[in-house]
Amino acid sequence: MPFERGRTKTGGRKPGSSNRNSTDLKSRIAALMDDKFEAVAADLEQLEAKDRVTAYLKFLEYIMPKQREQKIDLSALSDQELDELLNKVLTKLD
Numbered sequence: 001m002p003f004e005r006g007r008t009k010t011g012g013r014k015p016g017s018s019n020r021n022s023t024d025l026k027s028r029i030a031a032l033m034d035d036k037f038e039a040v041a042a043d044l045e046q047l048e049a050k051d052r053v054t055a056y057l058k059f060l061e062y063i064m065p066k067q068r069e070q071k072i073d074l075s076a077l078s079d080q081e082l083d084e085l086l087n088k089v090l091t092k093l094d
Helices: 020-035 037-046 049-063 079-093
Strands: none
Touching: 020 037, 037 049
16 A cells, blocks of 8 residues: 555554663663662772763763754844843853
């Protein structure tokens, strides 16, 4: 039966539902980290400072969301508008 435009989707996962395999894997990793937390912490202390920082940064990727770069085009603003914007920013920093 060929695809027909306008036909509603049937079967499969619902939009927004999680993948059962990845959910299971994440929970197993979390359980492992809970059980072995002291051992992991001790292993981290034995690393050289550079390697320890690298490990901390990798752990942070799973705790904090990654920040996206925000690009703002200020070329359309006049000098007066840029000055006002800069003054607002400097005022908030004080």
